[in-house]
Amino acid sequence: MSTEVKSVLSVKRAARRCPFGLTAASVFAFAAILPTSAVAQEAGSAKSPGDHSQSTDARIAAKAKTTTADGNEQSSAPTEPSNEIVVTGFRQSIANAIDLKRSNDSIVEAVTAEEIGKLPDASIAESIARLPGIAAQRVGGRAEIISVRGFPPAFTNVLLNGRVQASSNYNRAVEFDQYPSELLSSVVVYKTPDADISSMGLAGTVDLRTIRPLAYGKRTIAVNIRGQYDEGGGRNADMPKWGGRGSISYIDQNKDGTLGWVIGYAHLDAPSHTDHTKNWFYDTYGGTTNLLSGQEVFATNNRDIRDGVMATLEWQPSDTVHSTLDLYYSRFKQRTINRGAQWYSDQYVDDGTFSNVQSQTIGGTDFGVSGHFDNAVPIIRNDNNRRDDELFAIGWNGEFKMDDRTTFVADLSYSSNKRDETYLETYQGYGAGPYQTRTTDGYDFSIPQNGFPQFTGFGLDYADASQVTLGDRAPWGGWGHDGLLKSPHVKESVGAIDLGLKREFGGVISDIDIGINYTHRRKTKTVTELDLFLKNDREQVPIDPQYLVSPTSLDFAGMGSVLAFNLPAAFSNYYDEVQLQDINHFDKAWGITEDLVTLRAKANIRAGKLHGNVGVQAVIENQSSDGLRIFDTTSPPTISPVQISDRYTDVLPSLNLIYDLNSAMRLRFAAAKVMARPNMDDMRANLLPSFNSSVCAGSPGCTPGQEVHPWSASGGNPYLQPWRAKEINLALDWYGGKATYISVTSFYVWLDNYIYTQALPYDFTGLPEPATASSIPSNVIVSPEGTLTAPANGQGGYARGIEMSASLEFGKLTRLLDGFGFTGSVAYTDASLDKAAASQVGNLPGLSDWVYNLTGYYEKNGFQARASYRYRSGFKGEVVSLFTNLGYPYILADKQLDAQIGYTFPDNSNLAGLGVQLQVSNVLNSPYRTSYTVNGTQMLETYEEYGREWLLGLSYKF
Structure with missing residues (x-):
C-alpha cells in the first residue's frame, strides 16, 4: 500500500474522532496526496517581519528579512527548490498573505496588495470581507462595516500601522470606506490577542498597513486610473452615473539605503444609486387577511468624493537606530439626493377601501398579495443629504538598540476624525391651496414575497409641476411641519504614547517584552434639529420653474415619475426654520472621555x-x-x-502556542481573556424623566397612605463597564507551497456579560413634580423612587464556531491546470445569550450563522481573470434609521459576485509596466432585504437594488 493511500486512510479514521468532522478530515486528506514537491519548508518561528505595525514590529524585529514585490517584508525561511516558478500578481498577494499568517504566533488572517496601489478589491472592506469568518454589511450598496466571527462591529478594534484609529461613527465602529485601498499594502486581522498590542478587540483586531520604503528597497512610481459606470443609475437627473478613481504613489530612498520615503495620493469620485421600497406594516381591519397598510418608494443617487494622502519617512542610519514617521489624511464627501413617495393604504385614513383582493397563505397566515386601493394620498418627497468626514492620523516610532540584547521602543500617535451631516427632507402633494389641502387617488397593487412591490394605475400625475405643490399631506392633521432639517456632528480624537523594552535571553524563553501604553480618547456628538414651515401661513404653493429638474422615475415599482426640484437652491425662498423642542432632542448630545493605562508583559517561547x-x-x-x-x-x-465618572481595572492574560507537527503542518492553540469597551451612545449621562400623573386613576384607584411610584426615566448609563469574555481557539494549518494552504480553526467564547436595556432603580429626589401631579390624591405618598430604562451590564452567553479556509494552485496537481487556482473559506458560528439579554437583544448584531467566500482565478503570461463570490446568512444589522438614531433591522441573506479580467504587458515589451483591467462589482445585482414578523410569519420589509458597477482602468509602474 502506498504512503499516500495509508495517509488518506489514517486521516479518514481520525475523522471519526475529530470534532471538526469529515469535512476537515477530507481537506487534509486531499492535502496529503498533493505532490510532495509542493510542500513548503519550515518557516522561521519568529514573528513575521512582515508584521510592520508600529506597536509590534519594532518590539519584535526579525533577524533576517527579504522583500516581496509590493514591499512587504517576509521571513527568510528556507526557500522552495530553485526550479520553482516565481509567482506574481494575485498569486503573489495570496502567497504574501499566507506567509503573514504562517509566521505570526497569533491566529491571524491577512490580505496583501498585488502591486503598489492595487489591493484585490475596489473597497478595503470588501477585501477584508473575503477573509475566513469575516462578513461585511452593505450600506447604500457599499461594504462599510465588518463583523468578525459574528460579533457586533464595535467588538473589533481598528488600527493603522498598529495605532488606534478615531472613528466618526456614532459608536466605535470604524467605517472602512474612509481608507482608500490604493494607499494600503496589506491588512492583518488578529483573531487571538497579542499581549504586546494595546487596544485588542474582543472579537478581533484589524491592522491596516502602509508600505515601508526601506523594505521596498528601490525607486518606484505607480499610477492607477479607472473610469466608473453606475449601471441603472441616473434616475435623479441632477446626479451623475459616470465617475472615476485614480492614485499615484512614489517610493524612493537615498543612495546609502538609510533614508526612505513614500508618498501616495488617491482620489475617488464615485456614483451609486439605490432603488428602494419598504412595506411598513399590515392590518386585518377586523378580518382574517393581512393587508399592507403603509409603503414607500424612493430613488436615491449618491456621489462619493474622497481624497486621501499617505506619507512615510523612514530613517535607519545604523543597526541601533530605526525611526519611522507616518502621516495619513482622508477627506470624504458624500452627497445624496432622495426622491419618491410614501403613503398609507389604511381603511382608517380618508375612508380608504380595498377591493379585488387576492390572498395567499404564507406561513399559516393569510396575506393580501394583489388588489386595488382607493382614497390614498401619496406624500411626495424631495430630500437632500450631505455628509463630510475628515480623518487625520500621525505617528512616530523609534527603535533604539541599547546593547546586543536590549531594545527600547517609543511610539507616539494622534488620530482625529470628525463628521458633519445634514439631513434635509421636504414634503409635497397633489393640489394647491391652504394647509392640508389633500387630494385622494387610487391604484392597483401587487406584493411579491421577494422583489419590488408594484403600484400601478395611479390616476394623478405626480410629476406635473402645475399640480404638485409644497406642503405636509400626512393624515390626522399632518406631521406638524412641512419638512425637517437634522445635522448630527461627531468628533473624536485619540492620542497615545507607547513605551516598550525588549530583552533577548535565548533558550526556552527567547525574549521578554514589557511596556506601558497611555491612550486618551475624547468623543462628542451634537445634533441640530429644526422643523421647517412653509412661509405665508404654510400655504401650499408650486415650485418656481427655475428650480425644477427632470422628474424622477419610480418605474422599478410601477409608479411612474414624481416631481423633482433643486432643494438647496429653492430652500430659503420657501421655508422658515424653527428649533425643535421635543425633549428627545436633548437625549442626542453627549461627550465621552476615556483615559486608559495599559501595563503589559509578554514572554516569547522557543522550545x-x-x-x-x-x-x-x-x-x-x-x-x-x-x-x-x-x-x-x-x-x-x-x-x-x-x-x-467611573474607574475600574481589567487583567487580561493571553496564550498563543504553536506545535510544528512536521515541516508543513502545525497545530495552534490560543486562550485569552478579552474585552470590548461599551458603545459610546450607551454611556451618555443624559436623563429624560417622565411623571405618571394618572397613577391613581381608574379602578380600584389608590387607598389613603398608599405609596405610589409615578416617576420613570430613560437615558444612558455612564457607569457601563466593558463587555468581557474568555476564549479558546484550536487550529490546524497545512502549508503546501507559495499560494497553497489549508486551515481549520474552531473557537469558543464565553461572554461573561452583555450590555442590554434594563429597568434600573433610580432616585428622583430633587426633581420638581409637574403641575399635573395635583391629580394624584393628597392622602397618598408619592415616592421619589422609580425606574430608569437604560443600557446595563447583564448576564452574557456564548459564541462558538468553526472556520475552514483553503488556497490551492491547481498547477500543482497537473500542468494542464497551470495558472488556475482557488482560494476560499467557510465559517459557521452559533451564539446564545442569557434569557434576559435575549429577550431584549434577540440575536447578536452582526451574527450570521454561515459565511463563505469563494474565489477562482487564472493568471498566466500576463493575463489575469478571477471571480469572487461571498455569502452571509441573515443577521441583525446596525444602520442609521429614523431621526438619525441607530436601528437594528434583520437583514436577510446577502450574496455578492464580483469579477475582473486584466492584462499586464511583459518586461520585454515596449509597454512594460502597463496593465489594463476591467472590473465588475455586484454582477448579480444582488438585493438588500430586511424582514419583520407579522403574526409569527417573516415578511419582506425593505427591498433595495444597487445595479452593477463597472470599472475600466490602466495601471503603470516604473
Missing part, C-alpha cells in the same frame, strides 16, 4: 517544535460622561449639564 508566547495586560480604565439632564417635564424643559 524545539513548540513556540509561541504568553502574556498579560492590566488595563486601568477611567471614563467620564458629559450629558444633559432634564429637571422637569415642561416644554421647553429645564435642562442642566452633568458629568459622571
